[in-house]
Amino acid sequence: MANKSKFQTIRGTRDLLPPDTALWNRVEQTAHEVFGTFGFGEIRPPIFEATDLFARAVGDETDIVSKEMFILAEQHDDRTVLELSHLRDTLRFMAVSSDHKPSIDFFVEKVGEFSDQYEAARKKGIVYADERAGIKLEYVKDSIGHLESLLKEDRFEGWRDRFDQTVRLCIQYLDLIILEQSNALRPEATASVCRAYIEHNMQQLPQPVKLYYMGAMFRRERPQKGRHRQFYQIGAEILGGPDAPAIDAELIEMLMTFFDKCGLQGAELSINSIGHAADNCRRGYVAKLREELLKVKDKLGADSQRRIETNPLRVLDSKLEHEQAIIATLPRIADHLCDDCKTHYAAVKRDLDLRGVKYRENWRLVRGLDYYMRTTFEITAQGLGSQNAVCGGGRYDGLVELLGGPPTKGIGFAIGEDRLILSLQEGGQALAAQGRDVFIAWMGQNAYATAIRAAKTLRDAGFRVELPATELKFGKALERASKLGSRFALILGDNEIQGGEWTLKNLANAEQQKLTEQALLEYLLKL
Numbered sequence: 001m002a003n004k005s006k007f008q009t010i011r012g013t014r015d016l017l018p019p020d021t022a023l024w025n026r027v028e029q030t031a032h033e034v035f036g037t038f039g040f041g042e043i044r045p046p047i048f049e050a051t052d053l054f055a056r057a058v059g060d061e062t063d064i065v066s067k068e069m070f071i072l073a074e075q076h077d078d079r080t081v082l083e084l085s086h087l088r089d090t091l092r093f094m095a096v097s098s099d100h101k102p103s104i105d106f107f108v109e110k111v112g113e114f115s116d117q118y119e120a121a122r123k124k125g126i127v128y129a130d131e132r133a134g135i136k137l138e139y140v141k142d143s144i145g146h147l148e149s150l151l152k153e154d155r156f157e158g159w160r161d162r163f164d165q166t167v168r169l170c171i172q173y174l175d176l177i178i179l180e181q182s183n184a185l186r187p188e189a190t191a192s193v194c195r196a197y198i199e200h201n202m203q204q205l206p207q208p209v210k211l212y213y214m215g216a217m218f219r220r221e222r223p224q225k226g227r228h229r230q231f232y233q234i235g236a237e238i239l240g241g242p243d244a245p246a247i248d249a250e251l252i253e254m255l256m257t258f259f260d261k262c263g264l265q266g267a268e269l270s271i272n273s274i275g276h277a278a279d280n281c282r283r284g285y286v287a288k289l290r291e292e293l294l295k296v297k298d299k300l301g302a303d304s305q306r307r308i309e310t311n312p313l314r315v316l317d318s319k320l321e322h323e324q325a326i327i328a329t330l331p332r333i334a335d336h337l338c339d340d341c342k343t344h345y346a347a348v349k350r351d352l353d354l355r356g357v358k359y360r361e362n363w364r365l366v367r368g369l370d371y372y373m374r375t376t377f378e379i380t381a382q383g384l385g386s387q388n389a390v391c392g393g394g395r396y397d398g399l400v401e402l403l404g405g406p407p408t409k410g411i412g413f414a415i416g417e418d419r420l421i422l423s424l425q426e427g428g429q430a431l432a433a434q435g436r437d438v439f440i441a442w443m444g445q446n447a448y449a450t451a452i453r454a455a456k457t458l459r460d461a462g463f464r465v466e467l468p469a470t471e472l473k474f475g476k477a478l479e480r481a482s483k484l485g486s487r488f489a490l491i492l493g494d495n496e497i498q499g500g501e502w503t504l505k506n507l508a509n510a511e512q513q514k515l516t517e518q519a520l521l522e523y524l525l526k527l
């Protein structure tokens with residue numbers, strides 16, 4: 001029985017294999033080229049960053065942050081952090097082990113030690129700057145102080161229970177102090193690009209700064225066709241400079257040019273404007289929307305009912321059949337945009353027309369990340385089933401500032417590369433397995449040295465060459481050559497070495513010719 005491998009890819013991840021990877025490479029190469037022509041440079045941020053970065057940028061309440069992030073286990077690799085963590089373990093152990101009930105003095109001493117060391121480390125920036133640590137420590141000290149004063153009264157009975165209870169509560173509070181920054185695998189890269197813009201003072205470069213990236217992203221989603229836990233994005237961001245509508249339009253033009261160059265069929269661009277966060281704009285609209293949603297609450301599903309409170313805009317995303325008719329009657333954001341946002345949106349559409357970019361307006365396009373404002377867009381493609389969005393993006397003018405940088409305009413998109421590839425393949429763009437140009441059938445040790453030289457010469461000239469590592473019988477060699485999809489077999493045996501002319505067999509029509517080394521190279525190069 002075959003020995004089945006114990007290890008397999010983890011749920012939601014997969015291996016990308018040849019010949020598919022050739023298509024991935026072609027798509028990525030096209031992105032490098034097209035984005036380059038629009039003046040974008042490549043950025044490669046790390047794959048994991050502070051959890052807080054994503055929480056702040058994408059939004060605590062979004063599905064991506066609240067349910068789907070891969071948070072990395074804490075690694076105490078700093079000595080101080082390690083000591084603090086041990087100290088806390090000791091206290092915890094005292095609290096749970098009935099054999100090691102601490103004396104109040106010992107407990108007070110250890111808590112004091114923890115508190116002093118923590119404060120010192122915090123001042124030096126060694127431990128994570130947990131904003132609420134001070135409050136937690138205060139609470140612990142107060143509780144112990146209170147207990148100590150109670151113990152001083154002789155009349156106090158049942159002190160043991162009270163002591164145990166206090167210790168347990170103190171430990172719970174101490175446990176809440178975050179010693180080390182929590183890190184997470186990136187669920188998206190816009191937050192990272194903004195972080196990098198601030199960290200490297202890119203506001204001092206000529207504005208706007210245009211950056212693109214490609215790479216793996218991670219979201220703990222339920223895997224299905226076109227949806228993976230490790231997936232790949234190709235994205236671009238424009239940071240700084242004005243928020244001129246031409247910037248939105250050119251970015252979208254670049255995106256559509258890229259899809260066109262990839263040969264993507266049936267790409268449909270939808271656009272919308274979700275205004276900005278002000279009472280006379282989106283906030284006003286959201287209040288109105290919530291009001292209307294409350295009137296029909298009973299007819300909505302559980303998810304939408306919850307979203308009325310958390311994020312009413314997301315109700316518009318609903319795909320539930322029975323909610324569609326209800327949603328169609330809801331107020332539309334276009335009727336509630338402030339004058340500036342309305343003008344901006346109209347200008348974006350005019351500019352897209354000028355560039356010959358076709359779009360459809362979709363008032364329900366609100367996107368699932370918190371940072372968006374004004375222009376939002378999405379592209380769907382064929383052959384993808386329910387997960388048919390190949391790209392999403394939009395404007396996010398407040399994001400850099402939210403992350404601690406200067407007020408900065410921003411807009412960008414990310415293409416789901418897995419879905420793009422899938423759609424290309426469904427559209428018949430699957431690449432054939434990469435064959436070989438020349439298979440070198442060498443026979444005898446005399447021919448081997450020549451075969452090595454021939455392989456090198458041909459490879460240097462750019463041909464795909466297969467040089468078998470062991471000698472093969474003639475028939476076997478030809479069989480292997482055709483299995484590998486080779487166009488030619490170069491036959492090198494004693495005759496060829498002695499005669500100085502090599503035999504080249506065209507495997508498609510079985511024609512054979514004898515050529516000198518130089519003539520062979522010229523012949524192949526001419527093809």
Ligand code: HAM
Pocket residue numbers: 187188189190219221226227228229231232233235236237369389390391392393394395411412413414415416417418419
């Ligand atoms: P997003 O809409 O979350 O936006 O993702 C962009 C694209 O990534 C989606 O349209 C989809 O094609 C692909 N995608 C998302 N999740 C998965 C998954 N689990 N499996 C396969 N593909 C997936 C963003 O990520 C924003 N950062 C885009 C952006 C950049 N906005 C401004 N700048």
